[in-house]
Amino acid sequence: MEHIISLMVENKFGVLSRVAGLFSGRGFNIDSLSVAPTVDPSVSMMTIVTHGDDRIIEQITKQLNKVIDVIKVVDLTEHRHVDRETALVKVHTRAEDRAEALRISDIFRARVIDSSPTTYTIEVTGDTEKVEAMINLLRPLGLKELVRTGRIAIGREEFRAGVQQEKRKIEQAT
Amino acid sequence: MLTGAEIFLESLKREGVKTVFGLPGGVVLKIFDVLYSEKELEFILVRHEQAAIHMAEGYARATGRAGVALVTSGPGATNTVTGLVNAWMDSCPIVVITGQVSTSMIGNDAFQEADIVGISRSCTKYNFLVKDVADLARTIKEAFYIATTGRPGPVLVDLPKDVSMAKADFVYPESVYIRGYNPTYKGNRWQIKQAAEAILKAKKPILYIGGGVINSDAADEVRELAELTQVPVTMTLMGLGGFPGTHPLSLGMLGMHGAYATNMAVHNCDLLIAVGSRFDDRVTGKIDAFVPNAKIIHVDIDPTSIRKNIHVDIPIVGDVKHVLKDLNELLRGRGNGDLKDARKPWLDQIDEWKREHPLAYKSSDKMIKPQQVIEKVSELTLGKAIVATDVGQHQMWTAQFYKFLQPRTFLNSGGLGTMGYGFPAAIGAQKAFPDQLVVAIVGDGSFQMNLQELSTAAAYKLPVKVVILNNRHHGMVRQWQQSFYGGRYSASRLDHSPDFVKLAEAYGLKGLRASRPDEVEPVLREAFEDRQPVIVDMIVDPYENCYPMVPAGAAINEMILGDPSPEQPQPSRESDKESALPA
Ligand SMILES: Cc1ncc(C[n+]2csc(CCOP(=O)(O)OP(=O)(O)O)c2C)c(N)n1
Numbered sequence: 080m081e082h083i084i085s086l087m088v089e090n091k092f093g094v095l096s097r098v099a100g101l102f103s104g105r106g107f108n109i110d111s112l113s114v115a116p117t118v119d120p121s122v123s124m125m126t127i128v129t130h131g132d133d134r135i136i137e138q139i140t141k142q143l144n145k146v147i148d149v150i151k152v153v154d155l156t157e158h159r160h161v162d163r164e165t166a167l168v169k170v171h172t173r174a175e176d177r178a179e180a181l182r183i184s185d186i187f188r189a190r191v192i193d194s195s196p197t198t199y200t201i202e203v204t205g206d207t208e209k210v211e212a213m214i215n216l217l218r219p220l221g222l223k224e225l226v227r228t229g230r231i232a233i234g235r236e237e238f239r240a241g242v243q244q245e246k247r248k249i250e251q252a253t
Numbered sequence: 254m255l256t257g258a259e260i261f262l263e264s265l266k267r268e269g270v271k272t273v274f275g276l277p278g279g280v281v282l283k284i285f286d287v288l289y290s291e292k293e294l295e296f297i298l299v300r301h302e303q304a305a306i307h308m309a310e311g312y313a314r315a316t317g318r319a320g321v322a323l324v325t326s327g328p329g330a331t332n333t334v335t336g337l338v339n340a341w342m343d344s345c346p347i348v349v350i351t352g353q354v355s356t357s358m359i360g361n362d363a364f365q366e367a368d369i370v371g372i373s374r375s376c377t378k379y380n381f382l383v384k385d386v387a388d389l390a391r392t393i394k395e396a397f398y399i400a401t402t403g404r405p406g407p408v409l410v411d412l413p414k415d416v417s418m419a420k421a422d423f424v425y426p427e428s429v430y431i432r433g434y435n436p437t438y439k440g441n442r443w444q445i446k447q448a449a450e451a452i453l454k455a456k457k458p459i460l461y462i463g464g465g466v467i468n469s470d471a472a473d474e475v476r477e478l479a480e481l482t483q484v485p486v487t488m489t490l491m492g493l494g495g496f497p498g499t500h501p502l503s504l505g506m507l508g509m510h511g512a513y514a515t516n517m518a519v520h521n522c523d524l525l526i527a528v529g530s531r532f533d534d535r536v537t538g539k540i541d542a543f544v545p546n547a548k549i550i551h552v553d554i555d556p557t558s559i560r561k562n563i564h565v566d567i568p569i570v571g572d573v574k575h576v577l578k579d580l581n582e583l584l585r586g587r588g589n590g591d592l593k594d595a596r597k598p599w600l601d602q603i604d605e606w607k608r609e610h611p612l613a614y615k616s617s618d619k620m621i622k623p624q625q626v627i628e629k630v631s632e633l634t635l636g637k638a639i640v641a642t643d644v645g646q647h648q649m650w651t652a653q654f655y656k657f658l659q660p661r662t663f664l665n666s667g668g669l670g671t672m673g674y675g676f677p678a679a680i681g682a683q684k685a686f687p688d689q690l691v692v693a694i695v696g697d698g699s700f701q702m703n704l705q706e707l708s709t710a711a712a713y714k715l716p717v718k719v720v721i722l723n724n725r726h727h728g729m730v731r732q733w734q735q736s737f738y739g740g741r742y743s744a745s746r747l748d749h750s751p752d753f754v755k756l757a758e759a760y761g762l763k764g765l766r767a768s769r770p771d772e773v774e775p776v777l778r779e780a781f782e783d784r785q786p787v788i789v790d791m792i793v794d795p796y797e798n799c800y801p802m803v804p805a806g807a808a809i810n811e812m813i814l815g816d817p818s819p820e821q822p823q824p825s826r827e828s829d830k831e832s833a834l835p836a
Contacts, residue, residue, distance in 0.1 A: 147378070148433055
């Protein structure tokens, strides 16, 4: 099953490779990974989408907790959360397709952020289902390039209290 | 203001370091220059950096304190990798300082530059690149803190040349706080209660202890638990010494080369109490068939060890010593007398298994049997020596036939199985305990992987006794080839080894040899009485095999108990003629 794991990590060099190395070294999957600093510049948030059975996910969260530069690990899948990703899609547009491309982009409340005589670059944000639905509709026009951010996720507000838990407590629960 | 080199050495002293193992090179010259006039730190110059790490490990395992090694950049640093992985696998607290090229050169493929921080990331508990001399003291403090707390492990500090030359005020931090690192020491009370109930209810319990017991200094607590509840104790290779091998409740080592009764007892138990052990595949055999009828309690300081390989019913995250203290408190006064009776059928059953197939070997009056040597070493040292081994048959025979009484007296490469570990580890332990008898039991193959350290033993007058079980083979490899590859001995024969007695003499040390069974005892006595390093070349039966053996992939109750009967094809002993006794 797919899991979205949110990590609070030290904002130091080498942290990304510690986390990525853990996944490759132990044969865990990374479906997507995104990382950026937070309001506190000494801290970054990482969102990792992974999959595996319960035993593997348990190992993943425990192993992540064990990484010294990881401050907190939350498996958001176990909680109410929202997740989003952004895709930038460059589609080929022959003259007769340009209106269609705009229509599709409208349906998904996406925006054209760049255009040339033969292409549109469309930015879409949403959950994975929405992003993929749009990509699939655009596909027949001819995808020239596709770039996706991977997912970022955040707990819903009721859950914020839970996020504050000490890393240790989460460790014990798992 | 002090230079980085001075700050570094001052910091080591603040950590109570007395001994540093290593070898110099270009980028660490500044540090060695300060060491030149340093009185409180003793530097042990090795002949190969891998050995420096094993020495630091031997020192750490024997003392419980962090072992320290200092090497240069590039090849010096890469030579430490095997030792780092070894320490990582066996949870051994060491701090390794590697020199690095100047910060401005990093990344340019400078002379003797190696990205050791990148290389060692997956085999250290943590590693640091110090970019600013102002961070150096705190980094050293953190390095020792991380290496020695929680589940111990190796920490590497990469120290660029310019940082060791730059100056800063020396302020050594009193304490450290690392927000992402908070090991759990106290076990969960409720879980411990569950464990106590399960132990009282069990009819056929087994206590299965590992290296965590040694690391947490919990031998006394294990003994109390075993005696309180009359639970027989088996040990992993890393756990030997955690419970006295001569105790009536001791079952010795389990697993691939565990005794018949031990593996049968584990296989048939109804409660397995795993303490500081990690269900390694050498212990469990076929995991799906391991302890099929047992509930499992697992106590470990590392949450990732729990449910990594096997489902656990009562997990307890915590330091073994803390948890067992709490557990014993709950169990104290809960029917010791009754338990004795209740356990009787189980202990009787185990005794019967012991009688059926005791750990034994066929002695000979012509050839020295390797097991005989180990038994003699055990007898002569009264189990009081510190014993290190390399990897192979001799290691398993030591685990089987040496009666370890005390924790921290068995140094050995368990997780990685590193040939060449034993002799340098013994040197490290001898450095820590100059007056204690330290014996390295090695194979003729393994010993040759680090025998250059004979110089180090000679130079620092470290009177390690090296007992070579010389079978003219990579014996363990040969055994597998005999058992599973139809006796096709591919690359397992070791011809052209040196004459080890002459080799000892070439290093200015004493060399002794025994070729007949009746020579074993006098030669060992002579060696052990000597106050200098001695090499004892024991010419043993080249075709002796280590049994019982659980074939890879089999369940641990499916042991091979001895050589196949004569009807089955036997390897030809004729072919061994040329590799007979050295003259
Ligand atoms: C560095 C290293 N290389 C290879 C091996 C594989 N290996 C395991 S046991 C063994 C043979 C060891 O021979 P020896 O030291 O003579 O001991 P014996 O088994 O004969 O007692 C080998 C080659 C290893 N464990 N470590």
